[in-house]
Amino acid sequence: MSDKNAEYDFSWCPGCGDFGVLRALELSMQERIIRTELPMVNNVVVAGIGCSGNTVHLLNGEQPYGFHGIHGRSLPIALGVKMSSPELNVVVVAGDGDFLSIGMEHIAPQAARNLNICAVVMDNGVYGLTKGQSSPTTQLETVTSSTPYGKLEKPVNPLDLYLTLGVTYIASGFSSKPKDLAALITQGMDHRGFSIVHVASPCTTYNDTYEILKGSAKKGIEGTAWAIPDSHDAGDADAARAVIHEGGMPLGVIYKDTSRPSFDQQFDGIRKRATQKSTAELLSAFDL
Amino acid sequence: MAGRNEIVVRFAGEGGQGVVTAAEMMARVATGVGYHALTFATFPSQILGGPTWTQARIAKIPVRSPGDAIDILVAFNDEAYQEHRSDVREGGVILLDPAVTPDTSDSHHHCISVPFDELAKQTGESRAANMVVMGGLSRLVNMPLDFFKDFVTNRFAGREGVVEANHMALDLGAAHLEGEDAVADLGKPDKPSYDQLFIKGNEAVATGAMHAGIDFYIGYPISPATPILVYMERNLVGPGKTAVQASSEIESITGLLGAGFAGKKTMTATSGPGFTLMGEGIGLSWMAEIPVVVVDVQRGGPATGLPTKTEQSDLMTALSPAHGDARMPVIAPGTVEECFYGTVAAFNWAERYQGPVMLLTEMSLAERAQNIPKPDLAKVKVESRKVYSGEDGYLRYDSSELSPMPLPGSPGAYVANGSEHDGFGDTTHLPARHVQMTERRFSKLKLLEDGDYERENTSANVAIMPWGGSKGPARDAYDALTAEGVNVSWYYTIFVSPMPPEMVEELLAKDLVLVPELNYLGQMASYLRSMGIKAEAITQYTGLPFKVNELGERIKERLSSSANKNGAKQSNGTKQKGKAVKA
Numbered sequence: 002m003s004d005k006n007a008e009y010d011f012s013w014c015p016g017c018g019d020f021g022v023l024r025a026l027e028l029s030m031q032e033r034i035i036r037t038e039l040p041m042v043n044n045v046v047v048a049g050i051g052c053s054g055n056t057v058h059l060l061n062g063e064q065p066y067g068f069h070g071i072h073g074r075s076l077p078i079a080l081g082v083k084m085s086s087p088e089l090n091v092v093v094v095a096g097d098g099d100f101l102s103i104g105m106e107h108i109a110p111q112a113a114r115n116l117n118i119c120a121v122v123m124d125n126g127v128y129g130l131t132k133g134q135s136s137p138t139t140q141l142e143t144v145t146s147s148t149p150y151g152k153l154e155k156p157v158n159p160l161d162l163y164l165t166l167g168v169t170y171i172a173s174g175f176s177s178k179p180k181d182l183a184a185l186i187t188q189g190m191d192h193r194g195f196s197i198v199h200v201a202s203p204c205t206t207y208n209d210t211y212e213i214l215k216g217s218a219k220k221g222i223e224g225t226a227w228a229i230p231d232s233h234d235a236g237d238a239d240a241a242r243a244v245i246h247e248g249g250m251p252l253g254v255i256y257k258d259t260s261r262p263s264f265d266q267q268f269d270g271i272r273k274r275a276t277q278k279s280t281a282e283l284l285s286a287f288d289l
Numbered sequence: 290m291a292g293r294n295e296i297v298v299r300f301a302g303e304g305g306q307g308v309v310t311a312a313e314m315m316a317r318v319a320t321g322v323g324y325h326a327l328t329f330a331t332f333p334s335q336i337l338g339g340p341t342w343t344q345a346r347i348a349k350i351p352v353r354s355p356g357d358a359i360d361i362l363v364a365f366n367d368e369a370y371q372e373h374r375s376d377v378r379e380g381g382v383i384l385l386d387p388a389v390t391p392d393t394s395d396s397h398h399h400c401i402s403v404p405f406d407e408l409a410k411q412t413g414e415s416r417a418a419n420m421v422v423m424g425g426l427s428r429l430v431n432m433p434l435d436f437f438k439d440f441v442t443n444r445f446a447g448r449e450g451v452v453e454a455n456h457m458a459l460d461l462g463a464a465h466l467e468g469e470d471a472v473a474d475l476g477k478p479d480k481p482s483y484d485q486l487f488i489k490g491n492e493a494v495a496t497g498a499m500h501a502g503i504d505f506y507i508g509y510p511i512s513p514a515t516p517i518l519v520y521m522e523r524n525l526v527g528p529g530k531t532a533v534q535a536s537s538e539i540e541s542i543t544g545l546l547g548a549g550f551a552g553k554k555t556m557t558a559t560s561g562p563g564f565t566l567m568g569e570g571i572g573l574s575w576m577a578e579i580p581v582v583v584v585d586v587q588r589g590g591p592a593t594g595l596p597t598k599t600e601q602s603d604l605m606t607a608l609s610p611a612h613g614d615a616r617m618p619v620i621a622p623g624t625v626e627e628c629f630y631g632t633v634a635a636f637n638w639a640e641r642y643q644g645p646v647m648l649l650t651e652m653s654l655a656e657r658a659q660n661i662p663k664p665d666l667a668k669v670k671v672e673s674r675k676v677y678s679g680e681d682g683y684l685r686y687d688s689s690e691l692s693p694m695p696l697p698g699s700p701g702a703y704v705a706n707g708s709e710h711d712g713f714g715d716t717t718h719l720p721a722r723h724v725q726m727t728e729r730r731f732s733k734l735k736l737l738e739d740g741d742y743e744r745e746n747t748s749a750n751v752a753i754m755p756w757g758g759s760k761g762p763a764r765d766a767y768d769a770l771t772a773e774g775v776n777v778s779w780y781y782t783i784f785v786s787p788m789p790p791e792m793v794e795e796l797l798a799k800d801l802v803l804v805p806e807l808n809y810l811g812q813m814a815s816y817l818r819s820m821g822i823k824a825e826a827i828t829q830y831t832g833l834p835f836k837v838n839e840l841g842e843r844i845k846e847r848l849s850s851s852a853n854k855n856g857a858k859q860s861n862g863t864k865q866k867g868k869a870v871k872a
Contacts, residue, residue: 008722009715042681042702047547050707057704058715064681066697067704067714068550071573074543077535081547081555082697084531085505089551089697110536268531277527280500280666287486287496289320289660 011055014129016211018202021176022123023056026092028183030065033090033190041065044090045082049075049099051130052204053123056094073103076111079118087265090190093120098128101137101157111195112166117263119189119196123176124159125204133207145207160245163197164238164256170196171241171256175214175226176203181252188254194263201226201250214250229253295348296430296473297356300422301373302365304333304341307419311363312343313658314419315426318440319347320487320660322432323480327625327659329355329834332597340368347430349476353624353761355653357836360472361429363422364389365405374398382429382472384422401425401469408461414454424462431471434463484663490628490654491558493661494584495520497632498556500664501671505548505555506532507541509563512596513652514586517558529553538563542570542583549579550705552676552696554636558584561594561603564610571645572611575730577705577714578686578694580639580646580674582632583610587651587757589832598832599653601757602808604816607647608786614727618642618737619786621649623760626661628654630669631783634740637672642733643694649785651807653834654758677701687712689725691733740784742792746771749778750800751848754824756785756813762835763805769841775848777803785813788820796822803827803847805840 013019030044037043044065048054050072057067070078075093083091095104100122111118127145128134134147138159142151163171170192174182182200189196203210216224229251234240241256262270300311309330316326326347333339346356358378364370367389374395377383383400385391387407391400403425409418420441427434437459445451488496495517498506506521508514518534525532531548535541541557548555559567564585574581587603589595607619618638622631628650639646677683677693685695685703695701704714709726711717755763760781767779780796782789796802796817802824804814811826818824827843829835 006711006713006715008711008717008719010718011716040700042700043698045551045697055716064702066695066702067706068547068577069704069706069708069714069716070543070546070577071569071707074539074570077540077543078547078550080533080540081505081507081544081549082551083547084533084544085548085551085553086698106537107540110540272526272528272530275526277530278524280496283496283499283524284486284663284666287488287492288663289485289487 009058011058013052013055014204014206016205017052018125018176018200018204019052019056019123021179022094022121022182022200022202023059025174025179025182025186026056026094026121027060027062028179029186029190031062032183032187039090043088044092047075047079047082047091047093049073049095049104051096051099051128052125053094053096053099073099074107075099076104076107076120080111080114080116083116083118084265084268087117091118092190093118095120095122097122097124097126097138097159098136101159105137108163108168109166112163112168114264115169115194115261117194117265119186119192119198121186121189122159122197122199123202124199125202125208126210127204127208129204129207139208158245159199160255161242163199164241164245168197168256169194169258169261170254172196172198172254173251174198174200175250175252176200177211177215178252185254192257193259193266194261225249226252229255294473294475295346295352295356296361296475297344297346297359298361298363298426298430299342299344299359299373299376300363300365301340301342301369304335304339305337306341306365307416308341308365309343311419311422312345314423314440316345316347316658317487318423318437319345319432320485321440322436323478324349324475325351325660327352327355327657329653330656331833340372342369342373347475349479354765354837355834357838361426380472382469384425401466403462403465408465409458411461412454412457414451414458417455417458420455420458421462421465424459424464425466427459428463428466428469429472431474434459481662485660486663487658487660488625489516489656489658490622490625490650491516491586491656492520493625493628494558494632494648494650495524497629498582498636499524500666500669501633501636502554502673503556503636504529504531504553505545506557507535507544507548508557508559509535509538509541511560511563513588513655514558514560514563514584516655517584517586538566539570542567542574542581545581546570546574546577546579549574549581550577550697554580554640554673556582556584556636558586560586560588560596561590561606562592564603564606568610568612571617572613572615573707574645575611575615575617576707578643578730579705580643582635582639582646582648584632584648584650586655587649595832597652599651599758599834600807600830600832601651601759602810602812602830603649604756604785604808604812605810607649608816610647616731616734616786617645617647618734619647619649620783621757621785622654622783623755623757623781625654625657625659627783629661629664633669633671634783637670638737640672640674642736643674643691644730644733649757651758684712686710686714686726686729689729689732691736734787738787738790740782740787740789742782742784742789743779744792744795745779746776747778747795749776751851752778752780752796752799752802753805753844754780754796754802755805756781759805759807759835762837762840765837766841766844769837770844775845777844777848785816793820793822799823801825801851803844805835807834
């Protein structure tokens with residue numbers, strides 16, 4: 002429950018990974034205020050629909066601007082905000098259904114533009130808010146309410162997808178490590194271009210993957226999450242692809258390309274080249 | 290209604306034969322020397338080839354509609370000749386490509402063979418075929434050849450060879466029709482004393498947006514709205530100005546919302562299919578109270594429909610493009626000039642009430658080139674939203690009416706929320722909040738009840754009230770009926786929703802309001818009936834505009850059927866007969 006507003010009646014389930022993502026985002030924005038001396042209102046958090054979307058209402062303390070829009074469209078809303086006010090820090094929070102199913106069509110254009118925003122994707126591998134349907138990242142053959150005979154569709158590999166589409170900063174994090182995650186988000190915010198921080202954020206009600214990710218010494222299960230070694234060269238796309246295909250859940254910065262200008266930088270270029278005309282001049286082009 | 294003091298010329302052939310530019314050039318030349326003109330164009334939906342025709346109507350006085358009967362048809366191929374000759378008036382002239390053999394039964398038209406291409410080749414400029422046509426036309430309409438020559442000299446200034454070749458083409462065309470009788474004598478033009486523009490509907494929308502102070506444009510290509518995108522990409526430049534080509538109409542509307550939220554004046558333009566895709570986003574705009582202007586250049590529908598033909602069938606969609614409890618402000622210009630002023634008004638409305646405004650134009654207006662009085666920009670008022678300038682801790686949505694809008698980056702953080710929300714913008718499900726917020730959103734529409742309207746002969750019991758692009762033919766029909774002694778009143782506004790309240794009051798007092806409109810359902814009539822007005826539609830759904838004579842006849846037919854039934858005092862919902870009526 003948000004401590005600023007008793008009327009707001011939403012809450013995540015106990016143990017939900019999204020609590021960790023919320024904490025990481027708060028840490029990251031607070032660190033940014035201190036470091037840049039820009040006020041909290043310089044931040045805009047754009048959310049889609051689903052459990053993840055409520056992040057914008059649950060932020061504690063000083064409030065950034067928020068936009069809780071419609072399902073799947075957080076990226077183009079962020080496009081409008083960022084291109085209107087490039088000085089703002091624009092962060093998208095979305096879930097795997099929101100970002101990778103209904104919103105999938107918006108990833109490629111922002112990657113092509115190298116839109117200077119940071120998207121934090123909370124992946125729990127299920128549609129939680131609508132009570133447990135399969136999502137694009139639900140594993141093959143998994144039984145969910147919408148796949149009673151097991152899931153037939155091959156799951157998408159989001160990290161591979163981002164790399165293929167040309168996203169210029171790709172990081173992978175885990176909601177149980179909010180400080181590490183905050184560092185990844187901070188780097189994403191500071192990256193001049195399109196950054197995605199993909200976060201394993203388990204759903205304790207419909208798809209509890211904590212044990213799979215962390216492992217269990219007691220049960221003799223090895224966790225699938227692993228830290229990307231410092232030796233990894235994030236500037237090397239081939240190395241990034243190798244990390245992604247290593248298996249399990251790599252944690253850390255996977256890929257970073259600083260060679261491309263961001264979309265707003267390219268617009269600065271156009272604004273220098275093109276001549277702005279007054280309405281009177283524009284109308285006179287049609288003079289009889 | 291083509292008579293001696295006006296002329297309607299139609300050019301028909303294949304796309305790529307210069308058919309489109311011919312009508313525009315004819316109108317441009319005529320208006321340049323002081324006549325009035327407008328063009329009508331209909332294209333095939335393909336890049337090259339396909340049957341295309343355009344026409345220009347030229348007169349000494351302002352023209353409002355494309356013209357019913359053609360005085361001169363220029364047919365570039367046999368298909369064009371066969372298709373269009375029945376539209377040529379008795380005694381009219383048909384200029385034919387030599388490859389076309391005129392029908393011997395075609396005795397009431399004067400067919401003249403003109404070797405357009407061959408004469409053009411003689412000039413050394415094979416693309417000068419249009420100028421050959423113009424030269425011939427100068428004879429037929431009694432316009433001095435110098436009008437055309439001066440136009441060419443200006444158009445191709447600095448390119449001596451091109452000017453020379455085109456002058457020669459004009460001479461050759463004129464010489465070829467030496468001795469032919471003119472089909473009309475327009476007389477000496479009375480050049481208006483005021484400044485004028487020669488401009489198309491889409492261009493008037495684009496320049497209107499510029500005057501209104503547009504900062505952010507995003508759009509996806511779609512006929513017939515694409516020229517607005519192209520214009521913006523070229524001209525919406527400079528500090529703080531952004532024009533983006535979207536990846537879909539969904540990206541257009543949601544990108545627009547991000548920009549509007551960030552404090553920018555925004556617009557997108559689309560047509561029916563794209564407009565429908567924007568529905569959810571437009572609902573979000575209403576819900577989160579973000580100013581945006583959405584232009585729907587209507588075309589035939591549904592689905593891909595008739596992408597290059599005209600129709601007025603998106604009114605219902607424009608009033609309710611989204612799901613849920615909302616009513617959109619809708620402005621529907623009916624002339625090229627109104628496209629300019631209507632666009633400025635749409636921005637002003639969006640800024641004033643902080644929400645979405647729909648601007649409905651249509652194919653026939655978008656592509657219509659016309660001379661209009663040049664807007665006096667100093668007199669065209671531009672409004673901007675009320676901006677919050679206080680401290681943090683603002684409850685942006687808390688009041689029961691319009692409240693200042695905070696801008697990201699400045700104090701006053703809130704959440705723009707598509708879910709029902711409280712004063713800060715956080716999601717809530719409390720019944721009392723939904724009541725408060727719903728009433729707040731609807732109450733803001735009151736701020737838009739300042740639209741003006743036209744009214745004439747208001748004492749008559751029956752009114753004619755067209756909307757959008759049907760204004761021109763309806764007004765011509767109204768004038769003709771009035772001249773015949775038919776007692777009807779005239780009502781018209783571009784402010785469809787909310788409609789000026791005094792106008793609604795006056796319409797409520799009428800026994801019958803006849804609404805000429807280009808759709809099957811009679812959408813405007815239905816909308817008026819929802820307000821209790823006794824309205825009936827006179828519909829047409831051919832993809833083409835009304836013809837004035839036909840429309841006048843149908844109005845008279847309806848009036849006489851009322852008279853036979855002892856007045857038009859039938860109540861709403863009773864079964865109504867007559868082909869003009871769609872209940």
